[in-house]
Amino acid sequence: MARAKRNRSQKAARAHDRRSRDLPRNAEVAAVEVDDPLALEPGEKIVTLRSIRNDPLGRLHSHRQIDEAQYQGGRAFQDDWEKAERGPRAVDPTREYVDGGQTREPITERQRKAVLRLNRAERELGADGSALVREVLVLGLSMEQIGQRRGLRAQRWIDYFARRFRECLDRLALIYGFATEKR
Structure with a gap:
């Protein structure tokens, strides 16, 4: 009886799937395509999940509005x-003065x-x-x-x-x- 051959390409593709499978209960996410940071060839893309829960602009974009x-x-x-x-931040007179406090950052x-x-x-x-x-x-x-x-x-x-x-x-x-x- 002949043995069934394994398909290596499918096994390799599964090994590099970096998407999260477990999400918090109240997560609101949308799939977005970004440049792959671990790609060997420049310009390769991967699909990642973006949180849109507290991002109205991301929500409108993901819903194609x-x-x-x-x-x-x-x-x-x-x-x-x-x-x-x-x-630069304004001086807060209610806070206690401390020697050696931070100087203001220039603009x-x-x-x-x-x-x-x-x-x-x-x-x-x-x-x-x-x-x-x-x-x-x-x-x-x-x-x-x-x-x-x-x-x-x-x-x-x-x-x-x-x-x-x-x-x-x-x-x-x-x-x-x-x-x-x-x-």
């Missing part, structure tokens, strides 16, 4: 906000450029648009939570905030160079 340019524009805004936020060129880009984005988005973008991208609020903060709980207002947020993401994609102006 926003496109890649809008997503990248939102991430660039978040990156600039984090760079600008790290700057770096990266921080200065990030603040300039944020100021330009705020000018182009307007007061309402910049407040909406800040609430979603910085504070991580959902459209329902934004409506509740403003005392507007109807579904019509939630839809309006979602539509206005996508318009703001379009503008951010233009500001950061991920999209071009339509003619």
Whole structure:
């Protein structure tokens, strides 16, 4: 009787599957394709899981409610906000004075450029648009939570905030160079 041959390619593929099989009970994840850090050839991709539980921008992108340019524009805004936020801190008079305390960090060129880009984005988005973008991208609020903060709980207002947020993401994609102006 002949022996059954084993398929080595399937066995090798299983050995290098680096995706997690066990997730926490309340996990909200989406599959995303990224560059393989352990690849032998440049440009190889793997599928990984991204947490979208506290990431409204990632949730919108994974559900295909926003496109890649809008997503990248939102991430660039978040990156600039984090760079600008790290700057010098105000003196807190309620804290006890301690000798040898840390000196203030000077403002770096990266921080200065990030603040300039944020100021330009705020000018182009307007007061309402910049407040909406800040609430979603910085504070991580959902459209329902934004409506509740403003005392507007109807579904019509939630839809309006979602539509206005996508318009703001379009503008951010233009500001950061991920999209071009339509003619």
